[in-house]
Amino acid sequence: MAIVHCYACGKRISDKAPSCPHCGAVRSSDPEAVAEARVRQQSIKLSKFNNGSMLALVAAGLGFLVLWFLSSRPELVPELQPTIKWLAKALLAVGLTGYIVCRVMMVWYKRKGG
Numbered sequence: 001m002a003i004v005h006c007y008a009c010g011k012r013i014s015d016k017a018p019s020c021p022h023c024g025a026v027r028s029s030d031p032e033a034v035a036e037a038r039v040r041q042q043s044i045k046l047s048k049f050n051n052g053s054m055l056a057l058v059a060a061g062l063g064f065l066v067l068w069f070l071s072s073r074p075e076l077v078p079e080l081q082p083t084i085k086w087l088a089k090a091l092l093a094v095g096l097t098g099y100i101v102c103r104v105m106m107v108w109y110k111r112k113g114g
């Protein structure tokens, strides 16, 4: 009997235990399968943040386009321009902030290694 580290919680468990007694993660005797599961978990998280950052970038781009479009056409809906411009600026700010947050989270997850 040997002592190994649980791939999920990192605590020491017997290599004969079918699952981790600390966190309940099912142990695999195949280290490649364990590494694969870890990589898969990480890539799912990363792709979520990647999608989020893309969405945020699109929102920021949309806000920028609306601002640019209205600025080039001041005769268009003059009474609504301040409101639309305010909304577009908010969209731009939220989008940029969301993008930066997602990128930071991605770097953080990569460094943490899952």
Ligand SMILES: [Zn+2]
Pocket: 006, 007, 008, 009, 010, 011, 020, 021, 022, 023, 024, 025
């Ligand atoms: Zn565990």
